[in-house]
Amino acid sequence: MDGCPPRVPISLDEIQFELDRRRPGQSKIVTQRKESDTVEILSGVLDGMTLGTPILMMVRNEDQRSRDYDEIQHKYRPSHADFAYDQKYGIRAWSGGGRSSARETIGRVAAGALAKKVLAEFGVEIVGFVEKVHHLRAEVDTDTVTMADVESNIVRCPDPAMAERMLLHIEEIRKQGNSVGGVVGCVARGVPAGWGEPVFDKLEADLAKALLSLPACKGFEVGGGFGMTDLTGFEANDEFEADESKNVTTRSNNSGGIQGGISNGMPILVHAAFKPTATIMMEQHTVTTEHENTTLQGRGRHDPCVLPRAVPMVEAMVALVLVDHALRQKALTL
């Protein structure tokens, strides 16, 4: 009906596909915890199509083996949120890591799967990828990289040679009981010019918040990012040019597709730094909940490198920000 929300096709399989990209145990280089992460849709979808009303999805926790968490009931894990939670709330549901567990990203990925479907109606395509693991950096052409390229290996790095090196390095790190971090890149192609707000809710500002809200994310760049500080204005500026059809593009894209907070029609490029997983199998100094000095060594299963699982999380957050701004821009036009 004219003036009504579009009905968007939604399939459980598509959502489950994204959840499986985030799921523990999906490959030998991520944590071996067994979680099936099965999603259920409770509202907002009828006959495989959205109704325009809120969509509730639910994934129930399972395999929360409290015995793995016994020691951390009484000791604060270094670089985990345990201590900060106790300071904030005076209590912490230590079993399974509680609210600070990265399991909450399941909801983000599920929501992101829907956001991608809506964005597809606008012609927007989002591709995330691992571009750096520890000191190993890949070459990625963000104009052409596809999800198929990314999914072609378990590292989710679309540079096959580097992916192989990353895989071997992660294996090595895992054997040491240590961990490494890295950088996830993400490109959104097909975003029309005009999305984003001019002051506080700049498109890059909302993207930065969205990515920094992911567990273990410590840095964000849009376009040239920190690298732009090594350039002069003459080098860094993106010169405009028009083709014969008067379509305007820029010769470079250091702006990452956003100028003054607003998309300019070029691909949107962001990068997110993830620190090494805090849980390692090596002994470290820490304190007890009674504030006595002690040591702690991780046990059981750990994630030597969260990067492959972070790719769908980054894509999801980018998609959620873009779909919000798509709606905001729609609201502006009569």
Add this chain to the structure above:
Amino acid sequence: MDGCPPRVPISLDEIQFELDRRRPGQSKIVTQRKESDTVEILSGVLDGMTLGTPILMMVRNEDQRSRDYDEIQHKYRPSHADFAYDQKYGIRAWSGGGRSSARETIGRVAAGALAKKVLAEFGVEIVGFVEKVHHLRAEVDTDTVTMADVESNIVRCPDPAMAERMLLHIEEIRKQGNSVGGVVGCVARGVPAGWGEPVFDKLEADLAKALLSLPACKGFEVGGGFGMTDLTGFEANDEFEADESKNVTTRSNNSGGIQGGISNGMPILVHAAFKPTATIMMEQHTVTTEHENTTLQGRGRHDPCVLPRAVPMVEAMVALVLVDHALRQKALTL
């Protein structure tokens, strides 16, 4: 009265001091536009003390010489927001740069001056500083750096030797009609453990949004930031230790004072990358508003390096985020 908001002392001088740190024309290495940026308080303060009700401050524009902007009425400035604005709004108030002018940061700095006063009541102190200009990087001890150190030179870099080199470099760049960017660091000392929210409104997420909302900001780091991707978990983790009074600190501060989105009592450290000023005095390719190829060369006054003026902006945004989270944490306690 018990249970009432504290009255915070506010002086126009303190607000004007911050505005003057941001003001054009304050030194030879920033833009020479003449703007006095005089602030007026219209509500919320009585006899130099806050009333607990909203505070309206106003700074009127002046010296908006439209003739400097004539050419840009018809040509899009590279890496400026002109083109994106026209795409979004279908119109743009080109005179003075309109809404996309960085003059809007006056409001942020004025509000930040108030936020700093409130944070002082909590024992929080915020110091921002220039840590990198183009390829020149300073050494700064964030445990001890003071605003006096920062204000001791016009670059606002508390490493005096490096400040001198930066100054000379900016002068050189200015003569070329070119521009450079850099990195502003900021430390907040005295933030108690427990500020920040666990999922979407993580303290680092709100800081990232706040800083990326500043004009020309292209990157954000908390604590070790992108550098943490070069470390292993064993190297990167911040081990806890307790002193004899059972005060808990961490041996390193790669977390930047925030774990799981919540402050842990250590200094909060952030870094913001600013691209080189887009306006330069050198000729560049661009297109007209009719989407014809052309060239454009800046005229008149330009800012060869925005970094010295960005310091109070960064401090202001950090202060505004922290004071919001201070209130949120207060709301949690009966």
Add this chain to the structure above:
Amino acid sequence: MDGCPPRVPISLDEIQFELDRRRPGQSKIVTQRKESDTVEILSGVLDGMTLGTPILMMVRNEDQRSRDYDEIQHKYRPSHADFAYDQKYGIRAWSGGGRSSARETIGRVAAGALAKKVLAEFGVEIVGFVEKVHHLRAEVDTDTVTMADVESNIVRCPDPAMAERMLLHIEEIRKQGNSVGGVVGCVARGVPAGWGEPVFDKLEADLAKALLSLPACKGFEVGGGFGMTDLTGFEANDEFEADESKNVTTRSNNSGGIQGGISNGMPILVHAAFKPTATIMMEQHTVTTEHENTTLQGRGRHDPCVLPRAVPMVEAMVALVLVDHALRQKALTL
């Protein structure tokens, strides 16, 4: 721990008690649909105490007999939301009434049960009651009425003689296949002075929104409400008086405990008008989804008077508004 959120005791029984007050089939004068409305707590509570983190409760739908809804798939029920939904969304999940079903109030009542527990920590007590059914109006002393008084009869009217007349009248209306509405009153005693905001988020404004958001609510009054328009200022004003302990009260309470949007320490009094249930067993004119004129007669079970079930809904919404403003006021104090 000092500065941390209080842990509030939460029992499933207390929440279920409130849900049972809202539940269909609870007495002979409400709809006879059979729904057990069993609540499950999925997060935020440990060992019967709140953790300070979000609390997720879930009540699964049951007994959604689609055959009762066959006819309304093709015909718009008068004074229901069917037509407006189709106009807004272009589609409507007609089975069970879909999103416009008053079953959504389960969530409000469950959340309200928690809010009441938090408010009890502030010394606030909330009592809602039926004060009018059709033309029958009860006498209620809002300084003394208790929940026990309200629960002493199935009408939830604390005026026993009038409750009996209301009950007989509702029975009569039900036999006719017709319906009636009425007014629910609600008092919150023990609210300290100082809750509420001075302009847009006045305490009475948020209460009005909260109550008008309930299905079938068509009117709202605070204190003297529309009746105050029959008085002069001299009659309507609430004169202050102080007792020997310098406690200040007002001689009358036409303000309903709120002045200028802010609580003044007197009992907060609100009234909400509920229209007669739209679903009746009598034939009425309407149109089909193809916009052809037709008639429709309700079948099966209907609610001759929603008032007894509206009491816990009103209490819940009042509690939710008050607890929000309690937190806002806490945030103001250092």
Add this chain to the structure above:
Amino acid sequence: MDGCPPRVPISLDEIQFELDRRRPGQSKIVTQRKESDTVEILSGVLDGMTLGTPILMMVRNEDQRSRDYDEIQHKYRPSHADFAYDQKYGIRAWSGGGRSSARETIGRVAAGALAKKVLAEFGVEIVGFVEKVHHLRAEVDTDTVTMADVESNIVRCPDPAMAERMLLHIEEIRKQGNSVGGVVGCVARGVPAGWGEPVFDKLEADLAKALLSLPACKGFEVGGGFGMTDLTGFEANDEFEADESKNVTTRSNNSGGIQGGISNGMPILVHAAFKPTATIMMEQHTVTTEHENTTLQGRGRHDPCVLPRAVPMVEAMVALVLVDHALRQKALTL
């Protein structure tokens, strides 16, 4: 440009016209304070057309004669916000009534003038009117009433005979130093079906909040309001009917144009009760700021009946709510 916000014509005269309807001293039956309330537009409008960016309007206070307020520095005015403010903030800017002064409604009326211009682009027309003063109730046909009818007399009651009686009554009340309240009605014609949200942000809920946020407003009704509690469902239901063009209307409009929170295409009807002005020239009991019993008698100028000045306020708030929901509905459609 396609996909861009429409440019809406804005004239200072139109805004000033609305402000003059609210202004003190506009006629002999309202307060005789002299305030010119001259509006200035500081941003967002160029050449008499909106830019799509925020519009800042400013009206500076004048004629704030502090000597009128000397006594109330030490005594709480009955049914004013003085006492509640002191309890909330621990201080109060007593001069001119401070933040609790109804002068803040200037901003609402100015913003409402803009909202009306935007709504006109959607074909929406809003007419408010005085329908009751004290015990005097007018007859108003909301299908046909025009602003010209309303503005034809200084009471703003479109029932000329009753307007004359109201005027005489207000004059009489003023001579007594007393005050009266009443009811303002408001109709919005031309609102398309589909505006409003299904649960918490129901259109009637947002209207209720908006009107109850006005100073002195104590009650709200949509459509039949409290009067619907005197009807049965058979009497109260709005039967649908279709004309030959398949346009659907309802035979009655007890729903006030809103069903289930969503507009149904019929005129939106609301009513707001305003209590008698609290400031009267008669002696009343009260307490001092030291909580000692005393008396207080108003001096100088007072508003014997705020109703004529409340009409533009009510229209403004209705317009602001509708324009928000217009944008929300626009956002839903691709």
